[in-house]
Each structure stands twice: as C-alpha cells, then as structure tokens.
Amino acid sequence: MSFLPVDNPTAPYWLQGAGWDSHRVFRSTSELPKTARVVIIGAGMTGMSCAFHLTENGVKDVCVVEARGISEGASGRNAGHLWASTGYVTAPTVEQVAKFGMREVEKMQNFEIENINLMKNFIQKYDVKDADLMDTGGLHFAVDQEQLKDLTDYYQRMEQLGLNADGHMVFWGSRLAKINSCCPKAQGGIYYRRVGQARPAYVVFKLCDLVHQRGGNVQTQTKVTKVSKQRSGGNKYVVHTNRGDIECEHVVYASNAFTSGLLPELKDIIVPTRGQMIVTSPLKNFELPMNLWINRGYEYLNQRPDGRLCAGGMRWKADGKESGVFDDSQVNKKVGEALRTMLVDYFPALRNEKFTIDYEWTGVMAFSPDDNPLVGRWRDNEWIAAGFTGYGMPRTFHSGKYIADSICGKLKSDQIMKFYDPHRFDDAEYAKNKSKL
Numbered sequence: 336m337s338f339l340p341v342d343n344p345t346a347p348y349w350l351q352g353a354g355w356d357s358h359r360v361f362r363s364t365s366e367l368p369k370t371a372r373v374v375i376i377g378a379g380m381t382g383m384s385c386a387f388h389l390t391e392n393g394v395k396d397v398c399v400v401e402a403r404g405i406s407e408g409a410s411g412r413n414a415g416h417l418w419a420s421t422g423y424v425t426a427p428t429v430e431q432v433a434k435f436g437m438r439e440v441e442k443m444q445n446f447e448i449e450n451i452n453l454m455k456n457f458i459q460k461y462d463v464k465d466a467d468l469m470d471t472g473g474l475h476f477a478v479d480q481e482q483l484k485d486l487t488d489y490y491q492r493m494e495q496l497g498l499n500a501d502g503h504m505v506f507w508g509s510r511l512a513k514i515n516s517c518c519p520k521a522q523g524g525i526y527y528r529r530v531g532q533a534r535p536a537y538v539v540f541k542l543c544d545l546v547h548q549r550g551g552n553v554q555t556q557t558k559v560t561k562v563s564k565q566r567s568g569g570n571k572y573v574v575h576t577n578r579g580d581i582e583c584e585h586v587v588y589a590s591n592a593f594t595s596g597l598l599p600e601l602k603d604i605i606v607p608t609r610g611q612m613i614v615t616s617p618l619k620n621f622e623l624p625m626n627l628w629i630n631r632g633y634e635y636l637n638q639r640p641d642g643r644l645c646a647g648g649m650r651w652k653a654d655g656k657e658s659g660v661f662d663d664s665q666v667n668k669k670v671g672e673a674l675r676t677m678l679v680d681y682f683p684a685l686r687n688e689k690f691t692i693d694y695e696w697t698g699v700m701a702f703s704p705d706d707n708p709l710v711g712r713w714r715d716n717e718w719i720a721a722g723f724t725g726y727g728m729p730r731t732f733h734s735g736k737y738i739a740d741s742i743c744g745k746l747k748s749d750q751i752m753k754f755y756d757p758h759r760f761d762d763a764e765y766a767k768n769k770s771k772l
Contacts, residue, residue, distance in 0.1 A: 339402060339558050339560075339593065339596060340408065340593060340661075340699075344403070344663045344697075345665065345666060345696035345697050346696060347612065348694040349415070349536045350406070350407065350411045350536055352465075354465055354540045355404070358405035358406070358543060358555075359555070360404065360556055361404065361555045362554050362555060363547050363552040363554065364552060364554075367554055367557065368552050368554075369581065369582065370581065370583065371396055371397060371581055371582075371583045372396040373389060373584065373585040373587065374399075374400065374572075374581050374583040374586050375398070376400055376559050376590045376597070377401060377590040377591065378399050378405045378406065378555060379411070379731070380406070380539050380735070381589040381727075381732075382589030383399065383405070383543050383546065384731065384733075384736060385589060385720070385734075385736070385738045386399050386542070386551055386735075386739075387542045387546055388739035389743070390545070390546055390550070391739070394742070397551045397552070398552040398553075399543075399552070399553045399554065401555045401557060403556065406536040408593075409591055409698050410539050410727070411539070412697070412698025412699075413610075413698060413725075413727065414612060414635050414647045415533060415535060416530070416626055416637060417454070417729060418473055418529075418530050418728070419447040419450060419529050425443075425724075426492065426493065427440045427496070432496065435753045437496070437497075440496060440754075441497075442752060443707075444498055446733055447730060448529065449733055450730055450733035450734075451529065453732050453733055454533070454538065455468065457538070457541075457542075463537060465534060466534050466538050467533060467639070468531065468533045469640075470531040471530060471531050471625045471637070472527065472530050472624075472626070473527045473530030473626040473627070473628065474507070474512065474516055474524050474626070475524050475627075475632070476512045476516050476627065476628070478518070478521065478681070480522065482630060486506075486524060489525075490504065490506050503528045504525050505525070505526045505528075506525055506526075507523060509521060509522050511526075512524045515625060517624075517684060518681045520681060532637050535728060557576050558577045559597065560575050560576065570715045572585075572586050584716055585717075585742055586716065587718045587719070587720070587738055588718065588719045588720070589720050589721065591605075591699075591723060594721040594722070598719075604704065604709070605709065606703075607658075607659060607660065607699050607700070607702075608656070608658050608700045609650065609657040609660040609699050610647060610648070610650060610657070610697065610725060611647060611648075611649065611650065611657075611667060611670045611696070612645060612697075613646050613692050613694065614645050614646075614693055615692060617641045617643050618638075618642040618643070618644060618690055619642065620687070621644075621684055621688055623638040632648075634648035634649060634677060646674055646677065648677075649677065650670055652667075652673040660699070661699045663697040663699050665697070666695055666696065666697050700724065701721055701724065703722035703724055704760065704766060705759075706726070707724070707755055708730060708755055709756075710752060711737075711757050713757050718742065719757050720734040720735065720737070734755075737750075
C-alpha cells in the first residue's frame with residue numbers, strides 16, 4: 336500500500352491558538368536544502384525529539400520534512416494521556432518474557448518511565464507553559480465481570496514479573512473504582528500512580544523552535560514520495576519530495592502510520608488504524624478525579640483544566656475496527672454516536688449538565704503485531720521509530736533521543752531495546768504467535 340497523509344484533515348482540539356498558527360506552515364528556509372547529514376521524515380513528537388537530541392549532540396546539519404504542519408499527525412490528534420506503566424495493552428506475555436528475558440522486560444518499563452522524566456524535564460527547563468503538564472494518576476476500570484477478570488489476571492502477571500515492586504499500581508475494588516471513576520457501573524480496577532496528561536502539540540512546537548534556533552532546518556508542507564540510494568553507491572541517500580530532492584547520509588522514518596508507504600515491506604507490520612476523539616464544552620458541575628481507561632483501553636477519558644472532557648475510542652463499533660483506514664479528513668458516524676452515548680451511559684451525572692460537543696476529529700495510529708513500536712536501525716544508515724500502537728505519549732520523546740544517540744554512536748550495548756528491535760518479526764514463529772491485528 337502506498338499512501339500519503341490527506342490534505343484536509345479534521346481539526347483537533349490540541350491544534351488551536353497562536354502556537355498552531357505559527358507552526359502550520361513552518362520553513363526554516365524558503366527553499367528546500369539540497370543536502371543534509373540527517374533527514375528526518377515526520378515532524379511529530381518522535382521526529383522533532385530526534386532532531387532536538389541530534390542538535391544536543393552537536394549535529395546541526397539536520398533537516399526535518401513534514402507532509403503537513405508541525406505535530407499535525409498523531410502527536411496532535413491523540414488523547415493527551417501520559418500513561419507510563421507498561422499498561423494493559425503493552426504488558427509482556429509469557430512468550431515475550433521467554434524470548435527476550437526479564438532484563439529486557441525491565442528495560443521496557445524503565446524506557447517508559449524515562450520517557451516521562453525526559454519530557455517533564457524538557458517542559459520545565461524550557462518553560463513550556465502551554466503544555467499544561469499535570470500529574471493526575473489514572474484508573475483502568477472494568478464495567479463487567481469479564482473485563483474485571485482480565486484486569487485481575489493482568490495485575491497478577493505484573494506482580495509475578497516483579498513489575499510492581501514499587502507499588503505504582505494498586506488494585507481497587509468496586510467502591511473505590513466507583514468513587515474515582517464517577518461511573519456507577521465500575522466493578523473494580525487498577526489505579527496507576529505514574530499517570531498524567533499534557534498538551535503534546537505544544538511540546539513539539541517548542542522542540543521545533545529550538546531545532547530551528549540551533550541551525551537545524553524544518554520544512555513543513557513537504558511530502559516525501561520516495562527514498563532511494565545514490566547511484567554512485569555507498570551509504571548515501573536521496574529523499575525525494577514534491578519540492579525537490581535532498582541528499583543525506585542518514586534517513587530517519589518517524590512517519591508512524593504512513594511508514595509503509597515509504598517502506599512497503601512493512602505493510603503487514605505497521606498498519607494504519609484510525610482513532611476518534613470528542614471534546615465537550617467546559618463542564619461546571621462534573622469533575623473527574625483522574626484519567627480513565629475503560630473496556631481494555633478501547634475507551635479513554637481525561638478532563639482539561641477548563642472542565643472540558645476529552646473522550647476517545649469506540650472504534651470497535653466501526654466495520655473492521657478502523658484497521659487499515661488512514662483518511663483522517665472525516666469522522667466515523669457510528670463511532671461518534673457511540674462516544675456520545677458512552678458519556679451519559681457511563682457517567683449519568685452528565686445528564687444534568689448542559690454541554691455541547693465542541694470538537695470532534697480523527698487521527699491515524701500505527702499498530703504493530705505485538706503492540707510495541709519498531710525503534711532502531713532498519714538497514715545501513717536508515718533508522719525507524721514507528722508503530723506505537725496508540726501508546727505513543729509514553730514512548731515517542733525517548734524514542735527520538737534513542738535514534739539520535741544511535742546515529743551519534745552514543746547508545747551503549749546494554750541500552751539496546753530488544754523489545755523494539757525493528758527486525759524481531761524476521762522470526763516467523765514470533766510474528767505468527769504475536770499477531771493481534
């Protein structure tokens with residue numbers, strides 16, 4: 336499948352205000368550079384973090400190309416959750432523990448924790464007030480006995496693996512779950528201490544500004560159509576765009592759902608999957624104590640400082656669960672209706688609130704067979720960080736740094752993430768057993 340992001344995407348809540356106005360069209364130079372040491376494809380959290388950390392390592396000859404505006408892909412279309420706890424979706428299976436070992440399991444959990452720490456430190460150091468960073472805690476709760484059994488089994492597995500040694504997860508019965516979810520249907524759930532929320536696009540805007548100020552080149556509204564090797568041989572590449580070509584030594588695919596358009600061999604490994612969000616008008620008499628996950632993570636909510644509820648999920652209501660759909664220029668009517676019904680069904684207190692749906696949009700996630708991203712060297716001097724499976728916020732900032740450190744030769748052997756190895760699916764048996772798509 337060959338595809339590019341559509342030109343007229345839906346307008347998300349996160350891309351509003353002066354920050355977005357100055358980053359929708361952002362070009363460090365009026366003309367596309369002819370050469371660069373590193374070309375990064377994608378100006379979301381991963382790509383801009385990679386560029387920023389390259390400049391931190393003294394590499395300024397970097398060019399970021401983006402088909403749309405800064406953070407106009409998944410990084411500007413998500414739910415704003417910072418859920419770094421090796422959550423239900425990404426919990427290692429028995430087969431993965433056997434294949435990779437417990438040390439790698441611990442490294443995966445620490446990678447997510449470090450991701451949040453890196454992002455928090457960046458926001459504080461550069462005073463990114465518009466990021467709206469908050470520590471909220473999070474509750475993944477069940478609304479029926481089947482969901483509760485799944486959560487109980489997951490919690491016990493995390494305990495057995497030693498991944499809750501610091502007590503960052505606490506199992507709550509129905510009373511605490513009902514109180515903290517505001518949902519009378521709650522049967523019980525898991526409270527996570529290491530959960531917060533942020534306005535991710537404004538973090539990406541600041542990364543972009545710093546890369547530009549340090550001499551990096553950022554080019555939005557520039558579609559990459561192909562990457563090829565130079566005919567003269569060696570490990571030099573040509574990145575072909577609708578505005579011209581760029582010769583470079585390294586290429587980074589930070590293009591998430593659209594990666595297989597450039598690397599078709601990954602079409603069955605990185606699969607675009609459309610998600611949908613709604614945001615209400617500010618609520619006066621309803622307050623969520625924390626971020627929420629429901630129904631195995633298929634639904635999720637948080638509340639903004641001004642009282643707005645952000646709710647997403649319900650893609651299982653659509654034919655094919657929106658798998659393979661990369662058109663975010665429209666919303667799915669069935670999904671939208673289900674999200675609206677969910678609000679008043681799960682949270683009956685909202686029936687006494689007068690509110691409107693002020694924003695509704697879609698965004699394209701990138702699902703992998705084992706729910707983990709592909710982060711590392713793809714081949715020669717081609718690098719990849721994509722396939723975050725709707726769980727990008729706890730991983731993308733660090734993934735950008737990971738690729739930058741790899742290019743600069745700073746990544747130590749004990750820091751290599753086997754769970755994220757882009758070639759792990761070369762093992763046919765593993766690929767077969769891990770297929771969840």
